[in-house]
Amino acid sequence: MARRKIIESEKYVPEDLDVKNWPIVLTDNLSDKDKATYLKRKKAVEMYLGNQPIKEIRYETGIDFESLRRLVLRCIDNRDENGVILGFRALIPNKRLKATQENRKRTTLTQGGSPNFLIHFPNLLN
Template identity: 30%
Template sequence: MESESGLGLADTSAKAGRKIKGLSDTEMADLDKWPCPDEGAFSEDHRVIYLNRKNAVKLYVSGRSAEAISSHCGFTLSHVYRLITERCLCPHPDGLIYGWRALVPNVHIRPYRRQRLVKPNESGHGASGALQTVLGLHPELRKAFEKRILASCPPHKLGAVKRPRQAHWKWFLDELRKLGYEQQNKWPFNTQNNGYVSICNYMNDVLDANPKQAARVLGGEDAGKKLIAGDGVDRPVTKAFQRVEMDVH
């Protein structure tokens, strides 16, 4: 795999390359405007896979040949086309497209959907995809829950900056009770831990997909601002913990 700088990809606009349905002649034709994950947080293996996919997409959009894409990245044209149309251009829960976030290894664009009723066994197994099923049935609940997870705390209420996951979990259970889930003994009320692990994992996924909001929730309003602030000398800071400040006496 070659680096992006060695492939002549200075122009990341789709206008001069291939015409792609849903991309060309739209605001997202400029790939530099695509939402991007925190690439510095990847493991080395995931970073290699991600950058290889990213290079392939840029090569495809710029109009490079099938031979060039296969040689540089090992992908066929049809595979890269599916990466773009079936992953990158899919709508993200935050209202944007997935963009480069869709190329991160193990990111699920279309959540698992159950075909059978959720009936966990005595050991608690058999509830895979239950949370996504519930959220799919109640889109307004999904929206309200994600808004709650990503909500920024007022800077003057320092004690409320770190919101415990248990509080979100209890709120979610209360909303399901209003919908009659507990009365009907539906998931998560038919499990030992009332879906705590699945719900907490979902919270983590929402925060991981929205690093700026996550920084505000976990570190307050100032932390969110520092993600986009510059130090006045070097390039703007774009990642959490990229800049370190030190007071010397």
């Protein structure tokens, strides 16, 4: 069974797959190394969404299919705090898209201390 391309998925609206609708990235503040990585990723994503053959994308950018698939999904599956698609911004090297472990909501049993503490002092639960 052949793999279905991301761009053929009914999950995405055509506007999200059109790179002309994506916010631009100012590369002036990136280091030379990060800028080169970003531009290579951008070219690969543009080629993929432009229906270029995977072999050609790999030859021109050096990015394999699994990495390319991950990059494309990173671009179209994530939105900023205003609900705008991240697009090419998701390709910036070392850009974090999800909250770190410390920022995630914790449950009361895991908020410091040991659950055994409550076993030894059950009257604190009341």
